[in-house]
Each structure stands twice: as C-alpha cells, then as structure tokens.
Amino acid sequence: MAVGPLLEKELFWLRRNWGAVALVFLLAPALFGLATASFDQTVPRDVPVAVTPASDAVTDDELEAVTGLVGTVSAPRQFDSPEDARTALRRERVYGVLTVGSGLYESGANVTLSVAIDGGMVTYTEPSRVVTATLRDRAEVFPSTVTVERRVDGPQRTLPEFLFATALVYLLAGYAFTYVPYHLARERRVFERVRVESSLWSLLAAKAVLFAALGALAVCSIGLVGAALVYRVAVADPVTLGVLGLTGVALVAVGLGVSFLTRFSVAGRFVNVALLAGLVAFSNPVYPTGFFSATRRTLAGWMPVYHATVVVRGLALKGLSPGLFTDRLLLAGGFAAASVCWLAGAVVAYERRGRDG
C-alpha cells in the first residue's frame, strides 16, 4: 500500500497552491473569527429609535430626558415632527417611534409616552417590549404620572411572511455567487472559439437573457409557494420585481467579474463564496440594524443588498409607496450600473491577458 508517494504528492500540491491554501485555511478562518467581534450584545441597544414630541408644548429638556432614558436599550434619534418620525419608521431608518407628551416635570400631570413599531418589522416585535418595559420602569423618575403605551402601526405580518420577503433577495444572491459562476466556468473551454466566431460580449448578452428568464422563473416559483401558503407578500408588484431584477443583475455582475478576473480559478470561486457569506452575515437580512452592535449597523448601511431588502420588504410586505424609497431605488440602479462596469472591466482584462494555457 503506497501511501508515502501519495503523501508526497499532497506536499507538491500544497507547494503549488500555497496562495489558495493561505486564503482558505488561514485568512478565511481568521476573518470568520474576527467577524464574531461584530456581535456585541443580545439586547438590541443600538437599534435606532425615533424620539419626537407629541406637540409643540414638549420642551427640549423633556425630549432630552426621554432620549437619555431610552438610550440604554436603543440608539435614539430625535425628530422634530411625528410625521418625519413615522416616515423614517416606514423606511426602516428607525424601528420604533417614541412620541413624548408634555408635562413630564409637572407634579400631578398625566403624560403619555407612546412607543409605535412597524407591524411588518416582525423581528423587532419582542425587542420593542423590552424598550417599553424599560421606559415604564425608568419613567418613575419623573414627578408626573407617566403612562407608557405600545402600539403597532401598519399591517401586521407573521415571521414566515417577513422571512419570505427577505428571502427573495438572498435567493438571487445565492445564484449570483454560486450557480452563475459555476455555469460559465463549465463552458470556459469554448470561450476561445466564441471569441473568434463571435465575442464574449455576445456570450454575456445571451447569458443575461438566459439568467433573466431563469431568475424570473425562480421568483415565480417562490411566489407560487407564497401564494399557496396565503402569505400576504406581493411578489408580483412591478417595482418589487424591478428592484429584484436590478439587484440580481448587480450581484451576478460582481460574481462574474471575480470569475473573469481570476480566470475562473478555484481562488475565484472561494472569493465568490466569501462574498456571499459576507453579504449574508453583514447585510442584516433578518434583524434590525444595530440589533447586535453599532458596528453591524454601520456595515449594513454600506451594503447595497441591505437597502434592496428594505425596499423589497417595504413594497411587497408592507404595501408602501415606491416614492418612500427613492434614494434606495437610485442606489440600486447605481449599484447595478457600477457592477456592470466592474464586469466589463474584468472581461477586458481577461481578453487582454490572452489565451489560457
């Protein structure tokens, strides 16, 4: 049984592939461990919550006092008007709106602190009870009689419905960083002939048509399941489909750009898997931003997929107007354009480096 020579072969392989090995077995585990540092807590102390006056009679001192009280279980942001605060709630810029009544420092006054949450943001339902309970406890510092109310604004949804709407985006991400690059890598042998007989641009155009159709098929499939389960998620909403399409284009372009730049190597596949893992880990797919740490809230803000998910939830799950998300829609379009430019540059670089092998 000649194990020795085969072990020696593994040493040869290690020597030839030290870069990929370092990436996969040194850097990736280190980053994986480092990523855990972004989880600070299980009590959502950094989830943004709006603090707004119920009327013009509310003083700045009262607002500051309530902001300080709620600051240990949230990241409060003051808004001048309840309307602005509610808009921010619907846009998922904040996850609760704390409306402050006047008279907190008046003995004998009855003051209401109202905590409103979005019925569609299911994963904040229970944490909001913690915020409410904390306020009830701490409001005893005021000389007035403070009543803390909690209410749910907008249509209430179930956790499956919430996850379903979120999954629409991440389904496309899964395809973009795994199946699509694999599909093209499998046809890599024919690229030389395609470059001579046609062009890689024509090939990509044909693939764009194919994967647009397949992506639509996937969305239809999941949509039918949602309909069968009587989920109140409007998958067929045109703007939702448009956002999904733009996000899909962008993510596919990013993944294929990596593939072309790495000439469809194993390293490239790992980079794509790492991008997918990072995207899922740091785009806050399920919990409110800031749920685990302020760092993760900041990171999510940089992730176009997070913003796309917010828009899809807002439109398909909550039935909100697309006009509420103009900035994020523009971001989705900009991300798609930038990603396509990235892919184009990668293809040019691939062609300029000549033939493979």
Next chain:
Amino acid sequence: MDEIRLDGVSKRYDGVVALSGVDLRFATGDLHALVGPNGSGKSTLFSLVLGLDRPSAGTVHRPEERVGSGFQTPSLYPDLTVDENLRVFAAMGDAGEEWLGTVRTELGLDGVRERVVADLSGGYQRLVDVALAFVRRPTFVLLDEPLDELDDAARDRVVGFVADYCEGDRTVVVSTHHLDAFGPSLDRLTVLADGAVLYDERVDGQEEYLALYRELVA
C-alpha cells in the same frame, strides 16, 4: 483583403520571446503547413492571427471575414451534443444545412451526433473541434494540431477533407507534428524554431521537404 499577413511580428510573455520578427503570408487556395519543435511559437502565432492576443511588435493583417479555427485543446460546449455544437457555430455563418451535413459525414461524426461532447473520447472531441472550424465554410481556416489523438482512419478522413477544402480558393493553415500525413496535398511549408521563421517556401507536394524539415529542426 484576401490574405493573412504578419509583418515583423514579435510576441513576448513575461520576458520570454515567443515570436521574433516574423514575416509571413497565408495566401488563398493553399494548404499551408506550419511546423516546428515544441515551444517554437506555432500556437502563439495562431493566437495572434485569430485575434486572441496582441503582438508586442509588428502588425497582423486579417481578412474581414472571420477565420475558422481548430484549437490545440478542443474548444467545445461540453454539455451539448455534437449536433448542437455544430448547429450553434454553423448558425454564425450562412453555409447552410447541406454543408453542415457534409462536414459531419466527411469527418465521421454521424454515428455520434446525438452524444454529449463531454462523454466523447479525446479523438472524437478532436474531430468535433476540427468540424467546428469548417461549419461556416470560411475562406481561411487555422487548425492547431488537428491530428492529435486520432486513429489512422480518422487522420486519413481529416487530411482528405482538408485537401479537398483547399481545392478552390480556400486556405487551410495547419500546425502539426504529423507533416508526412499531409503529403502530396501540401502547397507551402513554414518552419518555425525559437520563435523565428527558418524556412518558408512553396513545396507543391514534393516530398523533399520532409528531409529538409528534419534537417532544419534537428
């Protein structure tokens, strides 16, 4: 333009000189063999002619019509059948269904037309690759090692097909280690060594070139 011409073409890869000051012309109607030892620059020259790479110096003049090509490593869609591969690339030209059938039959692919390419032997994949070079019926065809992995019968089919193809005003340039297989059909011979042209003359089917070739590359 009815020729492929290289004027003073050089190509360097990472400090290695693959081609150095090559002047060559591939005229219409010729069966032109490009030979040389391993690493002499034959595949590099083909890459430049096909536009897959750019020369470090000099100019490559190509005809307006796309050149047909057979590759050293067969360039095929692995998950399609033989017939599907042929149809995809035939559709990029207008040679027609009858010509596609002729190519498939003459090269011995009728018996495997419904087989998925990935499941074929290396020899059959080579034949499919050669067939794809001709399905558009282009004026110029470049074949890089078209006889590799073929048995004697398949070699004879390819050589016969290529010789017949050049009867009109069509040109086939063959890079090959099997020079003797092309025998009396050969019109012109170019010998490359260390990236330079050692010999480039009409041979018109004469067999003296075989001895000359062996002497040049010895």
